[in-house]
Amino acid sequence: MTLAPPAAAPGPARERLRWTLSDAWTVARRDLLHWVRSPAALGYQLAWPIGLVLMIGYVFGSAMVVEGGGDYRAFLMPGLFAQSMVFGVATTLTIVATDAARGVTDRFRTTPMSPSAPVLGRSVADLVNSVLELAILAGCALVVGWRFHEGPLRALAALALLLLLRFSLTWVGIVVGLMIRPEAAGGAWAPLFPITMISGTFVSPAQMPGWLGVVAEWNPVTATVTAVRGLFGNPGVGGASFAADHALWLAVLYPLLITAVFLPLAVRRSQRRDR
């Protein structure tokens, strides 16, 4: 039998970084292959936001009033983009919980692979998935009459903000996924729904009752949605509050904060040796 040469001992920092990236890519590649192999699952995942664009856009579209005026469908699309970024967390934590329950996570840990590679790989795969999701959503939105008015650069910046939100939430999904059984992953919707509803996604916080409006005002999802509306030149920007006036900054700051807290937690949790 041919024996492979023993794995290299952790070398200098550059070597370690190279392996971290290579290992993360190996892990991400597996997930990307999943989506290529079972396009049905991907289609199912995308059917939801597309359905929302059509249903909410047309069912409520003419009945809803946008604060400060403007077309509701144009107001809604950035909200739906952000909502689908938030809902992506459910995918993340389902996959993470399933891998943990199946012993895949354990086997990762008995290989010489870089300790942070499994979680990095996960977030890379989720980002690629989100880019695809956003592209399809934006395509649908264009079909139903949504437009961006501030030029392609600002539009790209808006998409980048949406992906930044998704990226930061991936880490939350990983931490939670490592704590729960896969059967419990379905319960993720319970908090995700209010997080996206009590925000500027569907209506402006200013139109909500007092305290709820304040919660919605400061919701990180609102920051991203408002900033993205501004960058797309869609209606519903601006307002009487600090949070609304500084949406762009908050849309960058919130995700960075979330990442700063949950990324190390995710790496640590995946390394834990107490269960």
Added chain:
Amino acid sequence: MGGTTAALTAENVRKRYGRADALAGIDLTVPEGTVCGLLGPNGAGKTTAVRIFATLLRADAGRVTVAGHDVAADAARVRRCVGLAGQTPAVDEILDGRENLVMWGRLHHLTPAAARRRADELLDRFGLAEAGRKRVARYSGGMRRRLDLAASFVRAPRVLFLDEPTTGLDPRNRNEVWAAIRDLVAGGTTVLLTTQYLEEADRLAGQIVVLDRGRVIADDSPARLKSAVGGDRVEVVLCDPSDLAAATGVVARTTGAAPDVDAGELRVSAPVRDRIAALTAVLSGLADADVRVADAALRRPTLDEVFLRLTGHQAAEAA
């Protein structure tokens, strides 16, 4: 390292979950190139022990070395010489068998070409060459287990941990997996496997360590374990439940020992010294008492009985 090195040593290893002792101080030595069967019912601490040995879990106290490296102080080194196959096959259903193995090869830091070569070797070796391009979702339970074994063997580990490698498999698939494990052992790998199947430990292991409630209650070869518990037994299976009391009396009288009675299976057994004479005496005694016999045999004690003798309770009802 020479052949005299122990592949694994454990000294007074303890692990506690809340108030419950999962491991209440176990000692264990597994010589290189041997198979050790860690045997016990659910909750005996088998999986906890394996997770500690494989660096997945930190012990509260005690010292463990694997292939000469301390698992607490030198986990990274240990990880380079162990493989692990857990209770559920950690194989990817959507990928095909070969892609699974190539991925694990890459994660073991083989070059892409070497990972592909190794995947083909392993598919061959574990009898999966023809199924290599099939999606794992279409594999049988035995094929999945063998692929899982292959994945844990990418780097030809010196010590391989198998946590209940055949749980949930039918007898044919179980035999396939056993053959694969024997093949690995023949290649020089030290194997530590946990099992609830006494037959499995008997078939594969040269050393059986019986765990009960976090303690080692026996550590010996299967043969010595059996002879320590008693020699041959005579066993009769009855046709009619109403004969159970009469048959128990006959067996007790003719063998001079207290019989074990399995009322559900209508089975009565007792230890005997002079084999054939005892069997003859039991059968003629039963005939005189008008007890109809469905089956009668002389046999060595099973490990189930060993467990019962060692712990005073049935393997299945512990936990």
